[in-house]
Amino acid sequence: MADTPFPVLGILGGGQLGRMTALAAIRMGVGIRTLSPSPAGPVEGLGEALVGDWTDPDVLRAFAEGCSAITVESEWAPAEKLLPVLPKGVRLFPTPQTLELIRHKGVQKTTLAQAGLPVAAFELCKTLAEAQDAAERLGLPVILKRYEGSYDGYGNASARSLEDFALHWDSLAGDDGLLVEAFVPFRQELSVLVVRSDGGEMVCYPPAYTEQRDHRCHAVVVPANISAVTRDRALEVARAAAEAVQSVGVLGVELFETQDGAVLLNELAPRPHNTGHYTIEGSHTSQFENHARAVLGWPLGNPGLRVPVAVMINILGYRSAPVSSTSLPTALDIPGAAVHLYGKREARPRRKMGHVTVTGTDPEEVRRLAEAAASAIKL
Amino acid sequence: MADTPFPVLGILGGGQLGRMTALAAIRMGVGIRTLSPSPAGPVEGLGEALVGDWTDPDVLRAFAEGCSAITVESEWAPAEKLLPVLPKGVRLFPTPQTLELIRHKGVQKTTLAQAGLPVAAFELCKTLAEAQDAAERLGLPVILKRYEGSYDGYGNASARSLEDFALHWDSLAGDDGLLVEAFVPFRQELSVLVVRSDGGEMVCYPPAYTEQRDHRCHAVVVPANISAVTRDRALEVARAAAEAVQSVGVLGVELFETQDGAVLLNELAPRPHNTGHYTIEGSHTSQFENHARAVLGWPLGNPGLRVPVAVMINILGYRSAPVSSTSLPTALDIPGAAVHLYGKREARPRRKMGHVTVTGTDPEEVRRLAEAAASAIKL
Numbered sequence: 001m002a003d004t005p006f007p008v009l010g011i012l013g014g015g016q017l018g019r020m021t022a023l024a025a026i027r028m029g030v031g032i033r034t035l036s037p038s039p040a041g042p043v044e045g046l047g048e049a050l051v052g053d054w055t056d057p058d059v060l061r062a063f064a065e066g067c068s069a070i071t072v073e074s075e076w077a078p079a080e081k082l083l084p085v086l087p088k089g090v091r092l093f094p095t096p097q098t099l100e101l102i103r104h105k106g107v108q109k110t111t112l113a114q115a116g117l118p119v120a121a122f123e124l125c126k127t128l129a130e131a132q133d134a135a136e137r138l139g140l141p142v143i144l145k146r147y148e149g150s151y152d153g154y155g156n157a158s159a160r161s162l163e164d165f166a167l168h169w170d171s172l173a174g175d176d177g178l179l180v181e182a183f184v185p186f187r188q189e190l191s192v193l194v195v196r197s198d199g200g201e202m203v204c205y206p207p208a209y210t211e212q213r214d215h216r217c218h219a220v221v222v223p224a225n226i227s228a229v230t231r232d233r234a235l236e237v238a239r240a241a242a243e244a245v246q247s248v249g250v251l252g253v254e255l256f257e258t259q260d261g262a263v264l265l266n267e268l269a270p271r272p273h274n275t276g277h278y279t280i281e282g283s284h285t286s287q288f289e290n291h292a293r294a295v296l297g298w299p300l301g302n303p304g305l306r307v308p309v310a311v312m313i314n315i316l317g318y319r320s321a322p323v324s325s326t327s328l329p330t331a332l333d334i335p336g337a338a339v340h341l342y343g344k345r346e347a348r349p350r351r352k353m354g355h356v357t358v359t360g361t362d363p364e365e366v367r368r369l370a371e372a373a374a375s376a377i378k379l
Numbered sequence: 380m381a382d383t384p385f386p387v388l389g390i391l392g393g394g395q396l397g398r399m400t401a402l403a404a405i406r407m408g409v410g411i412r413t414l415s416p417s418p419a420g421p422v423e424g425l426g427e428a429l430v431g432d433w434t435d436p437d438v439l440r441a442f443a444e445g446c447s448a449i450t451v452e453s454e455w456a457p458a459e460k461l462l463p464v465l466p467k468g469v470r471l472f473p474t475p476q477t478l479e480l481i482r483h484k485g486v487q488k489t490t491l492a493q494a495g496l497p498v499a500a501f502e503l504c505k506t507l508a509e510a511q512d513a514a515e516r517l518g519l520p521v522i523l524k525r526y527e528g529s530y531d532g533y534g535n536a537s538a539r540s541l542e543d544f545a546l547h548w549d550s551l552a553g554d555d556g557l558l559v560e561a562f563v564p565f566r567q568e569l570s571v572l573v574v575r576s577d578g579g580e581m582v583c584y585p586p587a588y589t590e591q592r593d594h595r596c597h598a599v600v601v602p603a604n605i606s607a608v609t610r611d612r613a614l615e616v617a618r619a620a621a622e623a624v625q626s627v628g629v630l631g632v633e634l635f636e637t638q639d640g641a642v643l644l645n646e647l648a649p650r651p652h653n654t655g656h657y658t659i660e661g662s663h664t665s666q667f668e669n670h671a672r673a674v675l676g677w678p679l680g681n682p683g684l685r686v687p688v689a690v691m692i693n694i695l696g697y698r699s700a701p702v703s704s705t706s707l708p709t710a711l712d713i714p715g716a717a718v719h720l721y722g723k724r725e726a727r728p729r730r731k732m733g734h735v736t737v738t739g740t741d742p743e744e745v746r747r748l749a750e751a752a753a754s755a756i757k758l
Contacts, residue, residue: 029720
């Protein structure tokens, strides 16, 4: 075999997902180059952190030159602008086509429904009147979803009456309207991470139980407390979703388990996902390593748990201020707490600043420790 | 509580131990600055990697300025030269006193023996004649050990006859002679990692079985297959050794289990240790994180295993050449293999280039997978 130098992985974006992907790749000897539109604490000091206008072809060309493969850490990173300047042989995953299918929630839902996958009833509505008509058909309450740019509860609203529509329409509707979705009275929210290679090989992490607070991921518990039938169905649906959007790398698949144990697809994220942070400590191969492997064209690793139970709790900012390490020792004193802080320079209320993972055997004890450590940190 | 910025950890040295310490500290939001005498692949791209004459006071002053705490990744790093230029309030651990006690094997053995700790019988010998006399008293064979600069079998020789002494004397003896040590017919070699804070708090990792090939660590298996009595004694001796040298941070304690289950101290290393690499995947808190915590003055983490069994296998270079990633995918294809490559640009025969850790439940299966992955990598 011919000698091949160690690859350089390019990451478009400078947040915590890029940071943790970089750390996993560095461990395998991979070089890192990031590009973000403004100085970004999480990736500073990891490889070569470029800052520039990531829509500028010259900036993108300089970034891509010398990379072996490029990925994004957000579905909003302008990967499609790389295509015209991408040097021959440089891999780019997920593809801009996959990102396009996922960015627009109307296109995403339609793609999944057309693939025969279970989703809540929905309609794409161009006008307020169309949306109100749709709500009559779907039955109130319904969820109104902005097509593009929504995340963590921003860009969604529930409407309990037709009057609610007028309240939300202006802030949520784009030129092409918005998505009206039937409300699903679910038992619990689940997440499955699928890793897919460009050859179509797939591995799945076990379904995780995810708990939101104020529309934001608060806790993830693995394995989820579900029946074998629900587990198998969740994995089947997640794999089919990855096929439907032809993802390469990690696809975060958010699911509802309904009251009767059925599974509905909620939303997709074509990148490492907050519900997979526990994999750094809990799994044989982390989601970040597997994302890097898939993007680089390397074999996928074992997504199985190395531990009986893992719990991840997010650390959110509580004020607007430069970060302070004052509270960190209290958290580190909690036995077994793996504390991850993302290197963001400024805290803001509810900003994701870090997370804590604890592993063990007793789910209640593990959760108690993880909550204690996460809540001890005041950023 | 007053706000405290996130600390910067300075690391004197640019090898894999510095690299893995940096990666663990970065995860907690800690900034990294390294100083090494020549460009060093393992720490390049991690924080601020300074290159300069690390015996030059001006270089050391510039390095130390802005660090919150400084550590070494090798007992040979000139920490003592930092003392005159160390800004007020900057922590430096392990202390130069601890390093001095450990660097010189005659001083190290004498310190341990004077603390009442079990070591093989030894004599400090200034001349060839003294060494031959010592061998008569200790009984052949004996081990001849260079006082300073020996590692991984370099600097040691076994002498089976008095004639052997003349062969080895010139290459091993310094101005003050060498160490002559009784040969210990051990059952197995063990290692205990003690982490000690500057306040004297200590935590210990469970005793590990360590296997050498050609005087170099090949495999580490945790937990070691020993009796509860031997385990307790190994931990007791290791803690006492840490007290004796007043280590702060990780102290690697190499031990012999003798044929009758007794424990003898072999050698100490005042830093993260090759026998503790498994802790990244296998332990609640890795040796690298605990080293950083101790040096920074933060609480020590849980050294317990998160898994039933962990096996680490070193990856050594097999030729002199720039590193090539060609063989890596074969290793990554082995389920559950966590492959660590150190970012060294050039391989050399027997140079430590990386390691593989596998965790699981069946020691034989875990070892088989780890050996397969490590031997698949040709660097």
